[in-house]
Amino acid sequence: MNRPQHGGNPNWAATVAGCPPSLILDFSASISPLGPPPAALAAIKLHIDNLTNYPDPNYPELCQAIASHHNIAPEWVLPGNGAAELLTWAALEFSKLNTTIIPTPAFGDYWRSLQTFGTRIITRSMMMPDGEIGDLDFALRHLPAEIPHALGLIINNPHNPTGQICQQETILPHLERFDLVVIDESFMDFLPPAEQQSLIPFIGQYPNLVVLRSLTKFYSLPGLRLGYCIAHPNRLNRWKNWRDPWPVNALAAAAAIAVLPDTEFQQRTWDWLAPARDRLFEGLKQVSGLHPYPGAANFILVRSDRSVTELQTQLLQQHQILIRDCLSFPELGDKFFRVAVRTIAENDRLVAALQSV
Ligand SMILES: Cc1ncc(COP(=O)(O)O)c(C=O)c1O
Structure with a gap:
């Protein structure tokens, strides 16, 4: 079995660890350990009989639930089969x-989607000359002065894999400069509302702005597939004509309608994340040879003085713990790994395992 390009592949990990996939403690996929919320499971059970009907291709109730969640009009919402499906249509644009x-x-997946349509891509590295990680500002400051006409920009905020959160004021000037700006906010929900830096409040002012959101990480539903796009209705109507009529299945739609107003689950997630992340960060910092980066999301990027491939194999074989190597991020390579923030007990198990290997 080949080394996976994406986190969350316990089957591959199990072959390395020599144990059943169910015994792998997976820190490689940045999925909340608190979910799925009971409201999602109840909605799925309640709507199981809907499997005999096609969903309404306009998903009116789902669009309304998302619109109410963000205080916008439902015409500005397009649900999708995960943020990944919506990236495909952003790439066609x-x-x-x-x-x-x-x-x-x-x-x-940005490359997967853009290359599907033969888009010309220019990468701008956030890495500083000394090998340290810079930020979005650093990456975009070095754009050639004579930028070509008709330019697109894709930004991930909070940023995977660094966990950095970029302030609204940093992104807004780019909306004046670029013809299309896609902001992938798949991890934004993990920040408490007062700390979020979403560009959704600016959507009415910028027809060139597209915001992507995912419900799979925060609500722990990666197998269900659900995300959405917020953008100008003309753009969304165009996308509807490109895609198949029923990209979101009836159970995913029902689960989303149930979880978006679930403020109890949302508050529980915010209450868990900050102290769990701080404790994990401090624990990782105490392990000799590891250098974690502070971040705002539900994962932590770590620089390692030794080979991560080797470390990953040892953690699997000795502790059945899977960390996310960063080999698929060429700028980072074998000296970085990423771990999800899980429960306090699981995070402590990871730190103890890292200490021991
Ligand atoms: C930055 C980023 N955007 C989008 C996605 C895809 O999310 P979804 O499960 O909603 O397709 C991921 C999944 O790992 C991701 O890391």
């Missing part, structure tokens, strides 16, 4: 432009 800029390191 990018392919009509001269060039699209990706600050790197970046989520691998």
Whole structure:
């Protein structure tokens, strides 16, 4: 079995560890350990009989639930089969432009989607000359002065894999400069509302702005597939004509309608994350040879003085613990890994395992 490009592959990990996949403690996929929320499971059970009907292709109730969640009109919402499906249609829009800029390191699916439509890509590294990680500002400051006409930009905020959160004021000037700006906010929900830096409040002012959101990480539903896009209705109507009529299945739609107003689950997640992340960060910092980076999301990027491939294998074989190597992020390579923040007990187990190997 080949080394996976994406986190969350316990089957591959189990072959390395020599144990059943169910015994792997998976820190490689950045999925909340608190979910799925009971409201999602109840909604799935309640709507199981809907499997005999096609969903309404306009998903009116789902669009309304998402719109109410963000205080916008439902015409500005397009649900999708995960943020990944919506990236495909964003990429088709990018392919009509001269060039699209990706600050790197970046989520691998940006290449998959953009290359599908032959989009011209320019990468701008966030890495500083001394090997340290810079930020989005650093990556975009070095754009050539004579930027070509019709330029696209894809930004991930909070950023995977660094966990950095970029302030709204840093992104807004790029909306004046670029013809299309896609902000992938798949991890934004993990920040408490007062700390979020979403661009959704600016959607009415910028027809060139597209915001992507995912429900799979925060609500722990990666197998269900659900994300959405917020953008100008003209753009969304175009996308509807490109895609198949029923990209979201009836159970995913029902689960989303149930979880979006679930403020109890949302509050529980915010209450868990900050102290769990701080404790994990401090624990990782105490392990000799490891250098964690502070971040705002539900994962932590760590620089390692020794080979991560080796470390990953040892953790699997000796502790059945899977960490996310960063080999698929060429700027990072074998000296970085990423771990999800899990429960306090699981995070402590990871730190103890790292100490011992
Ligand atoms: C930055 C980023 N965007 C989008 C996605 C895809 O999310 P979804 O499960 O909603 O397709 C991921 C998944 O890992 C991701 O890391």
